[in-house]
Amino acid sequence: MTLLPPPSPDSLPLRRPSRAAAEHAADAGPGVLVRVTQPDLKRRQELERTRGRLVLSSLGFGALFLAVAMKATWSTVIAPADPVRLNAAVRATQPSTEHAARRAPITDRNGEILAISLPVTALVANPRVLQDPADVADKLRTVMPYLDRDKLVERLSGDRGFVYITRAMTPREQQGVINLGIAGLDFEEADRRYYPQGRAAVHVLGNVDVDGNGISGIERTFDAVLRQHPEKPLKLSIDVRVQLALRDAVNQAITDFNGIGGAGVVLDVNTGEVVSMVSLPDYDAGDISDASPEQRFNRVTVGIYEPGSTFKLLTAAAALEYGTANVNSSMFDASRPIRYGRFTISDFKGKNRWITFPEMLAYSSNLGAAHMAATFGPQRQREFLKTAGMLARQSIELPERAAPLVPPASHWRDINMFTIAFGHGISVTPLHVVTGISALANGGILRQPTLLAQPPGTQREGTRIVSEATSATMRKLMRLVVTDGSAKGAEVPGYFLGGKTGTAQKTGPHGGYLMNKRIAAFVGAFPIQSPRYALYVMVDEPKPNSKSFGYATAGWVAAPAAHSVIARIAPILGLVPEDPANPAIIQATSLPLQPRAPARPTAQAGGAAVMTPATARPPQSAAPRAVPPAEAAAPRSTGVHPPVVPPGLRDGARAMPIPNLPAQPAPLPQPVPLRLTMMERGEAPRGGLVAP
Incomplete structure (x- = not known):
């Protein structure tokens, strides 16, 4: 190979051979050498490296697009995703924009919402800005x-750093405030308690304060539960349909007789569930700020009143349970008033003769009830009332519960026994009365009332206060009061109501009774042959009207209200009218006013009592006579009940003679009924009261 000499310094710089020269060199064959410079070699190396990178990138993108295509094919063709689960998963990954309620809703037994918390927007301000x-x-x-x-200017002034302007705003109002563009105003997310049913069950539900804390009723009792489990509704035993019907009936009775208030209760006698509780006047649960103390007052659990003649049912049940009286043969002297010192107890429109056990309830005889209580005495009377729950607060899920007013045990004397026998000298709440009477009707089991819905088939524990036999007899007696007694106005054909009326005068703030101010009440159970529900209706201070012929007693006021309630709620509760001619029902509910051939006691001179044949006429009422001082000084028997054992009593039972009472110091020209005061301090009454 021939080497070319190096170029001379004066020669022109070497140039890249032209394409023609390169083609000529290639055509010249292998023997001809082409000179390649170092920059050309480096450039060729970079091109080779770039080509490799492009190939790798192409392969990577190809694999990526292939994976995407395969995933899309799998998700849309082979195994498409569930849109519901997909949306839930998407929502779970996103922050929630909804305000969670801090308090659980409250519903009635059928799931109707009674109270619920809803999110609201509050407007706040910083007065310093x-x-x-x-x-x-x-x-x-x-x-x-x-x-x-x-008030707004005052709230926005001062040196405070935070004030509320309004606790709840509508979206339109919120946008309007935003458009104002005022610095120092801000919004706060909160929740507010709403009561969709308005006034229905307001005294049961109670209320919350501005911060959502329970301050009364169920809201207060279950405040911690409602806060800890906001997702779980609290189900009450209240049926809002029955609640509205009971409220309408009580309100109508108050309007018709110009009363100042009233109350009503519907109770399941087998479970103790309170199906309805009404206290009037009431208020809208969503606007407690305008409610007066009278409207917030719960007459069912806080109001204490003398129960009047409704208590005669307890007196009769005690006599039957103790065996000191017999419904078929016992008779009681209602021919003349009972005198205790200078006080007199008499009947309202009395029969002025000896009366039978059933007649005592049917005609609502105060004298008969007093004589009946004397057969078992004050000590056993107090024991029975204590067992029946009349001497202590009621155990119900409300913080508003009043204790009854009763004489202390050391002062429960004969005069207390007499007056308490017909419902005076003792004050209890309406819930006490309806709970005790439901126990007499349901077979003798006292169950504490509850406002919580019980699962179907639940057997709640209770205390037996009377035997089943006594309860069966009491049902017949209660039915007799409706068919032949003072509660005829409550009768609803087909539903076999049994019960008792009661009228009691109200006491004043300093003791003593108030003239023309009374409580008119009815308590009962239905259907009485197989009781399901107990009912209590009361009107406070009713006034006579033209339709009542000048009367404002329970038979004219409360009994018709009970009729209205049962006629409306019985179909709602699933009760079907029964045939009045059904022999089984007649046998289970019937009792004669005057049983056949009873032995009739009479009182003779000196207070001795003897049994007389049934054909003998009862002694007629005698005029009061003057009592000589020598006779007045000696104890004597009143002859109001013979100290003998009437036939038909239980084995081993014996009649207890009425205790010797002080003689009347001076004769009265006529047996004038006086007013009897309450016995809070165990003192003797200062007057008389007669009430059917």
Whole structure:
């Protein structure tokens, strides 16, 4: 190979051979050498490296697109995703924009919402930032004209750093405030308690404060539970349909007789569930700020009243349970008043003769009840009432519960026994009365009332206060009061109601009774042959009207209200009217007013009592006679009940003679009924009261 000499310094710089020269060199054959410079070699190496990178990138993108295509084919053709689960998964990965309620809803036994918390927007302000509180107040009132300007200016003034302007705003109002563009105003997410049923069951539900804390009723009792489990509704035993029907009936009775208030209860006698509880006057649960103390007062659990003649059912049950009286043969002297010192107990429209056991309840005889209580005495009377739950607060899921007013054990004397036998000298709540009477009707088991819905078939524990036999007899007696007694106005054909009326005068703030101010009440159970529900209706201070012929007693006021309630709620509760001619029902509910051929006791001179044939006439009422001082000084028997054992009593039972009572110091021209006071301090009454 021939080497070319190096170029001379004066020669021209070497140039890249032209394409023609390169082609010529290639055509010249292998023997001809082509000179390649170092920059050309480096450039060729970079091109080779770039080509490799492009190939690798192409392969990577190809694999990526292939994977995407395979995934899309799998998700859309082979195994498409469930859109519901997909949306749930998407929502789970996103922050929630909804405000979670901090308090659980409350429902009735059928799931109807009684109370619920809903998210709201509150408007707050920082007064330290606001320059002109008056101007800000004027601008805010253009959006929310219901705001009070003076109060708003006062709230926006001062050195506080945080104040509430309104606790709840509508979206339109919120947008209006935003459009104002006022610095120092802000919004806060919160929740607010709403009561969709308005006034229904307001005293049961109670209320919450502005911060959502329970302050009364169920809201207060279960405050912690409602906060800890906001997702789980609290189900009550209340049936809102029955609640509305009971409220309408009680309100109508108050209107018709111009009363100042009233109350009503419907109770399941087998479970103790309170199906309805009404206290009037009431208020809208969503606006407690305008409610008066009278409207917030729960007459069912806080109001204590003398129960009047409704207590005669307990007196009769005690006499039957103790075996000191017999429904078929015992008779009681209602021919003349009972005198205790200078006090007199008499009947309202009495029969003025000896009466039978059933007649004592049917005609609501105070004298008969007093004589009946004397057969078992004050000590056993108090024991029975204590067992029946009349001497302590009721155990129900409400913080508003009043204790009854009763004479202390050391002062429960004969005069207390007499008056308490017909429902005076003791004050209890309406819930006490309906709970005790439901126990007499359901077979003798006392169950504490509850406001919580019980699962179907639940057997709640209770205390037996009377035997099943006594309960069966009491059902017949209660039915007799409706068919032949003072509660005829409560009768609803086909539903076999049994019960008792009661009228009691109200006591004054300093003791003593108030004239023409009374409580008219009815308590009963239905259907009485197989009781399901107990009912209590009461009107406070009813006034006579033209339709009542000048009367405002329970038979004219409360009994018709009970009729209205049962006629409306019985179909709602699934009760079907029964055939009045059904022999089985007649046998289970019937009892004659005057059992056949009873031995009739009479009182003779000196207080001795003898049994007389059934054909002998009972002694007629005698006029009061003057009592000589010598006779007045000696103890005597009143002859109000013979100290003998009437036939038909239980084995081993014996009649207890009425205790010797002080003689009347001076004769009365006529047996004038006086008023009897309450026995809070165990003192003797200062007057008389007669009430059917």
